[in-house]
Amino acid sequence: MARAAKQDNNSEIIDGVIYARYSEGPNQTEASIEGQVRECKEYAKRNGIRIINVYSDSKHTGTNDNRAEFQKMLRDSRRGGFSVVVVWKIDRFGRNRAEMAQNKALLKLQGVKVVSAKEYIPDSPEGIILESVLEGMAEYYSANLSQNIKRGMKENALHCKSNGSGKSLGYIVDKDGYFEIEPNEATIVKTIFQKYDEGMKIADIWREIVASGAKTKRGKDFTQYGISRVLSNRAYIGEYRYGDIVTPGGMPRIIDDDLFNRVQERRALSKKAPASRRSNSDVDFLLTGKVFCGHCKGTMRGMSGTSKTGRKFYYYACHDKISKHNKCTKKNVKKEWLETEVTRITRDDILNKETIEFIADRVVEIQRLEQEDKSMLRYYEQQLRDTQSAINNIMKAIEAGIITSSTKSRLFELEEQKSIIEGEIEREKITTPVIEKEQVIFSLERFFGGDINNKEYQRNIIDMFVNKVILYDNKIIITYNISSQNEISVDVVEQAAFAALDECSSKLSLAPPAGA
Ligand SMILES: [Zn+2]
Structure with missing residues (x-):
């Protein structure tokens, strides 16, 4: 019997990334980043999410900014390309609810959703509602914030100046914010265009570029996606673009119009050829x-x-x-x-009114408990004491005349560690504002x-x-x-x-x- 309809059994595939972070402290339960990533991958597989990148921050990277990959993930989210961030537990996203909410709201503005691989069982179910309320507020604040930022960026754009993010391969920015050609990178750009124009496939160009040892702006190996983005970047014919501001001649030109147009024609043809399946579904389950x-x-x-x-x-x-x-x-x-x-x-x-009243009371209570929870602060204070006594011991050894090159480097290491811990203590001492009961009721009544x-x-x-x-x-x-x-x-x-x-x-x- 013929099938009445085609059931393609395809889950909607969503492109996503993983963010993992090792966080020290009394609440840390999963020891390894590898473990987090593994569970996130399993979660992604179960839920039809295709992982295109993994970001991970380990405990101490030797600098004070130990969340570099997190910042990178936020920056990358602005360029699109993924619509979900999978985290092992949502607490990877900030040190308190307000910070988590702020970060989630930032991503939400880019249309990116945060999901956690571990089933979320909070101590109190109202915690989730508190997060949503905070998120709603953070979203409002970041929308306002971005209005102000946007104004400044628009000014820059009208002068064809860089707005910081998304610098293209082939360009650097001078001290006044204007674009200049970076000769070595410009050569890579020209090579990519010429090879494609000669009929090479993107995958083959990619292999050659990687084999040549050329690196991206971030010092990494190129991806095939990166190559295809170079081929469609109109900056190379001198077009400055920022949002809806387009200024021909606003950038120094790297590729001539004829070559650029030939490449676009060939790309349009090759895109049509295979049954291209839109990976990012507009359907949200x-x-x-x-x-x-x-x-x-x-x-x-x-x-x-x-x-x-x-x-x-x-x-x-x-x-x-x-x-x-x-x-x-x-x-x-x-x-x-x-x-x-x-x-x-x-x-x-x-x-109903009764439920919302109940929720509001619980939400205020959760915040109070969170404010009173000083376990992280106590943990860092203990760390600081341990580090200080280790430093004292080395100082004694130095005074006793026992100095080797390893004593010296150990001392530097401890001093560095001490300043990191002091920074963490300062951050823990900053209390986050509490949302009043009336505010919660108001935001839920809508x-x-x-x-x-x-x-x-x-x-x-x-x-x-x-x-x-x-x-x-x-x-x-x-x-x-x-x-x-x-x-x-x-x-x-x-x-x-x-x-x-x-x-x-x-x-x-x-x-x-x-x-x-
Ligand atoms: Zn079943």
Whole structure:
């Protein structure tokens, strides 16, 4: 029997990166960065995220800026290229909730989402809501902040000056902020254009460039993606670009128009040739990581298929069922239906004055506990004492005349360590402002009576309040981030949830009823 529709069994692939950090201190439980990265990779695999880069900061890099890779990840996020950051635990993202929220909000402005590989079980479920409230505020502040920054950058752009980030290969910036040609890099740019114009493939050019030992601006090996970006960079024909400001002749030219245009034509042709699959889906599965199969307790994943009329449709499917085992009988569930339904149940049955009052009290309490938690401070103070006594011992040895080159370098090492610890102590002493109960209530009340079909509303409700959704064929169990009311069970009229899925595939409609 012919299939009624093509079920391509392709999860939507999302490009993501991993951020891992070793943080010292009493709360550190995972010893190695490798361990974190491994778990993040497993998480990514389960959730259809393709990892394109890994950033990791180890404890001491010998400088005071021991989060260099984190900053790099933030910078890279501005150029696009990935839409998810996978972290092992969300506490890798800042030393307190306010800092985490600020960083998450910065990424959110670039359309990048942060997910954690470890299932998030906070001490108090309201902690998640507090984070969301903080995030909302941080987002507001960074939006304002970026307005001011933008003004300055626009000024620069009108004068064809550098705005700091995203300097192209081939250029340096002089002391006044204007672009100049860097001859060695410009030669690499010319070579890439000429070879491509001669008919070489990007992969072959890449191999040659890497073999020649040439490095990128950051001193790393080129990637194929990097090569293809060089080929489409209009700076090389002298075009200055910043946002929507475009100034022909605003940059020193490296490539002539004829060569540039020939290369663009060939690129346009080669792009059309293969069945190019957009990797970054514009479809966002709001319940990713939160939805589980009631039959086998496994995760359910966002999937897509194409109906016989050529229309794309989206649904959640049990991971076990779509994997090779194929044992689980859980029916697929329409994405649109599920997300709207979960939003509706939450809005109508959970969000009320009483719940919000309860949440606000808990949120204020969590903040108070966090402010009182001085364990990190005590930890660093102990470290400082240990380091100081080690320094004293070496000083005694020096006074006693025992000096070798290794004593000397050990002393430098300890002095360096001491200044790092002192910096950490200063940072720990800065207290973060507390959000008042009224502010929390105000920011949550805006969710009363929202439009359950609005995507942004669905996203806010699900991110903030929903902890877990367990799907059976005849009911849904939703658990919430609110300890007073943390579970709700709703019977499903099967017609509504699953009937429309019959078009997904003939195989589906032939599946035996669950539990039969
Ligand atoms: Zn299952």
